[in-house]
Amino acid sequence: MTVTLEFLARELDAELHGPADAEVSGLGTIGAAGPQQLTFLANSRYRAFLENTSAGAVLLSAEQREHCPVPALVVKDPYLAFAKASHFFDTAPPVSAGIHPSAVVDPSATVPESVSLGPNVVIDAGVELGEGTVVMANSVIGAGTRIGGQGRIWPNVTIYHGVTIGPRTTIHSHAVIGADGFGFAFNGAGWTKVAQVGGVRIGADVEIGAGTTIDRGAIEDTVIGNGVILDNQIQVAHNVVIGDHSALAGKVGIAGSSRIGSYCMIGGAVGISGHLEICDQVQILGMSLVSRSITEPGTYGSALPVDKQDRYRRNVARFRHLDELSRRVRRLEKARGGSSED
Template sequence: MSSLTLGEIVKHLNQRIAEGAFPLSTLAVVSGDENLVITGLASLSQAGPTQLSFLANSQYRGQLQTTGAGAMILTEADREAFAGSAIVVSDPYYVFAQLTHLFDPFNAVEVAIHPTAVISPLATIGENVSIGPFVVVEDHAQIGDGAVLISSVHVGRSCVIGAKCWLGHGVTIHHGCILGQRTRIHAGAVIGAEGFGFATAEGRWHRIVQLGRVVIGDDVRIGANTTIDRGALDDTIIADGVIIDNQVQIAHNVKIGAHTALAAGTGVAGSTTIGSHCILGGLVGVAGHLEITDRVHITAMSMITRSIKESGSYSSGSAFEKTADWRKSAVRVRHLGEMAAQIKGLQLALERLELQLGNQ
């Protein structure tokens, strides 16, 4: 969308609030010139006179005096600090997030099937679907209404792609997997590849066919080059509202609860269950066959080797320091067992000395 007035933006917001689509406690209000034309969104420091910015943290309130933004998204409490026009709302950051969709220049797609796409006559294609170049849709796959398959997407046999899903360049959905509605999967992600399952006999590895699926809920976001393996027998399950960053590995039979977030580089080993509303920072490693309860926050680069049964924040590893100091610390860590034995010896000697003094 090229441009909108402040009044038109607020009308859109309030319509969505009235529909229950936006969970805001109060309607948006224009404070100032409702006919001011807005051409896009920008940060406080970079915004120009036809752009809309926002203030989500009052810590940066002083920047309202210096920003070049033509208008701001603000709370009522911060309104007086900005001299220009504003959209007054209860949650500026949430409103900003929703307006990024409105001003996305690449949001519009053509409802069409590209002539290079290969679609099985046994597949079911919904209404208002966009299927780009070199997409493959195999037998008995179902593509829901309003779905977008950008290019070189491969949808395997008997897959179900929910309504309004968006699949980026080169996404692969292997046979039998299910995607809920409005799920968004970015370039190069692979859903439903064979899990890492092998049996050993006579010193050799023997492949176990992975008979489960990947079942993904509604409103899930999966980043570029992420891989989610199919289950061995039971399904790998990603619940509603989960967000997964780029280059994340989720092994077979993992279950991830609703609205959990996994940052880039995280790896979750097989048959682990992660609860709802959890946050796993970047490069977290989670061992297999564990259970992590709801509302757990695991900080970046932590290694989780046992189940977590209590909500809260967890960390592992050592904090960074200057290399010379880190090397000294590493040497001390190697001698911790020896030092503990020495301390225990000193404690016993002290107890004997106190006993001798007490007997005099």
């Protein structure tokens, strides 16, 4: 799509510095964008790229305007404005309403005429699809599942029975929603499976990444709130609750029955133990292990940063003696008549 700078200024509520009829037809980075591309500057560390940019236009803040040699669109939050502008140049192929001849649709399912069903899609008994829902090739929607209007299910997604998904939610390829949670009781010689009789409830405007799995509840539902962002390859165990507008990066693993508050940000490969409570507005740095509840908003982390091999190995060896050192300190303080905390 080709748009004028006047159009972008109007749509993004931006102050235009440059010719209104100039056009851009794509997106680029601040260092590599060409004359037909729109870019942005959100971090002042990249200002050197701005001063030499060949972009057709730049989204930036007012304080960076004087350093921009090309047309500028001045906004309060350049990255947010860029996110909004990106949809004008989306390359995803358009989808037309209709049912592919190879799709299998149970007669009891509710499928409006505005829905698009791709090749080999399976819609099971009692499924309800909202207006404008798109289900792409080879995806399976299990019995009794309800999907709100304008949902988009990419190819090869599996949604089990009894799942509820709010409107405008996107689920990317190879995600599995509603598989059994990890529930087994040891019977003395082996394992007896606990039937997972709960479901999954997903709110509106949710994004679920490729390869992510959300298990159904053991008794009550697993719940994903409105506006939640789940990156690729995340594991959400049974009966987990994730509050509204929280964002989780790739490979996060959440064990059963933990509750995450609203507006939380959880970095990549974080592990969260079961039956914990994380309050609202918590940020957890990547690769951290959360083994206790977090009751106060703030930023938390536990992972060790990368270091030279010899120094890292020495420190690992010292970790093994921490308990012994702690005991020695307590004995010394006790001998001196003092006290020590664990």
